[in-house]
Amino acid sequence: MLILIKLAAIATIVIFFQTGKHNGENGFKWALIGFIGFVLGFAISMTVIGETLISFVVACIVVYFTRLQLLKMLSKAKNNY
Numbered sequence: 001m002l003i004l005i006k007l008a009a010i011a012t013i014v015i016f017f018q019t020g021k022h023n024g025e026n027g028f029k030w031a032l033i034g035f036i037g038f039v040l041g042f043a044i045s046m047t048v049i050g051e052t053l054i055s056f057v058v059a060c061i062v063v064y065f066t067r068l069q070l071l072k073m074l075s076k077a078k079n080n081y
Contacts, residue, residue: 001052001053004056008038008056008060009038009039012037012063013035014031015034016030016033016067017031019067019071023071023074025074034063037062037063038059038062041059041060041062041063042055042058
């Protein structure tokens with residue numbers, strides 16, 4: 001299970017980095033935001049729920065919504081210019 005969690009964290013970092021670079025932003029900043037979101041989502045759900053697999057799924061959902069929100073904010077910022 002630990003390998004699955006590590007792979008998801010690495011995938012989160014890569015996806016956020018590529019999304020940031022694709023949109024002309026700082027990819028490292030986006031990767032850090034994605035990683036922090038994954039860790040917080042996993043840690044909070046692990047504390048509340050206590051199941052590793054469910055916490056893993058919750059962390060992935062948190063990361064998905066974080067990325068979605070960042071993309072919405074970016075599109076609004078581009079429309080304002």
